[in-house]
Amino acid sequence: MNLHEYQGKEILNSFGVAIQRGIVAQTPEEAVEAAKKLTEETGTGWHVIKAQVHAGGRGKGGGVKLAKNLQEVKDIAGDIIGMNLVTPQTSKEGKKVHQVLVAEDVYYPGDNEPEEYYMSVLLNRATGKNMIMYSTEGGMDIETVAEETPHLIFNEEIDPAHGLQPFQARRVAFNLGLSGKAFKEMTKFVSALYKAYTESDSSLFEINPVLKTSDDKIIAVDAKVTLDDNALFRHKDYAAMRDKREENPVEVEAKEAGLSYVDLDGNVGCMVNGAGLAMATMDLIKQAGGEPANFLDVGGTADAERVETAFNLILKDPSVKAILVNIFGGIVRCDRVAQGIVDAYKNMGNIDVPIIVRLQGTNADKAKELIDNSGLAVQSAVEFKEAADKVQAVLS
């Protein structure tokens, strides 16, 4: 689950990571109130207004702007709230902005040498260790840094059994070229950041930029946080941070129905039981010259109701030109699944895309009979290859 910047910063703050302070606002009026409050707390009159959407590169898309007075806070917040923000990480249509973070300006006016670093904590699956990835080249695309100047990216691997060792935090500060107070501040920052990452059960904490001010404070100016969904049951307060408006509506609906569904770009809808078979089915569709429109695992109980919900989800995607149902009847009997498909088809009544059904396993022949005799425009297949050929035939 992804979080907004302001939510990520709340978590960071709760673990003692120094952050750029801010208050979230839904309207220009709230933004002005937020700015006043921040001025009282921090003394700064300048604020930065930041669009809160689940996408990076907001600055480039015009979603991060500096306001020098309250009128500018109001005007800029008014411009940003409600806009469709297009960034290098969104689709062409962009993402609608519902709220902004009004933050203190931490780049002091007249400070000519603020240093921006990049830092992230994530799991290195190849080594099974946590990793702090960091660079002196902050504030820009880390992908570009990795391509053009890979020697400027450092990694510190941390054995999760032992945790971050003090010498490792010092090595990070050293490699970033720090000394004196800034060095000390950075070791504190790194330790607190690592603690936030592990104790929140996150799979990614990315802070870009980490700022060093001219008076040697180290501050998280941005926060991109991905929480591990499988650990959310341990963190009810983080689970409540979910913003469904940022997620694909069909995926949200599927999740609520207990189906795992991922929207893709292709034209063949798939309904499969089991993640492995679903992956194999997507390969098969590609081999047949199609492109999968989705990943959909209906799970172990493919009864009529579930099948109908699944069909409904698939058909919400206007680019679907055919549906391939590929179900292995192990625990669930194929004839029951077939009956479910026939019932769902009849109930829905408006399915106008060809459906190819492959049922294999217990009672597969009975299932085939049921489908062939249903009088519906559903084609059955027994072999995987046969199903692929039929998909190809209906697509061409």
Ligand code: GDP
């Ligand atoms: P992103 O573009 O989505 O990664 O959003 P960031 O939060 O990283 O902000 C983009 C850029 O805005 C940063 O790299 C900074 O250069 C700039 N920025 C962020 N906060 C401030 C601030 O308080 N003052 C000033 N002057 N610039 C800021």
Ligand code: MN
């Ligand atoms: Mn950033």
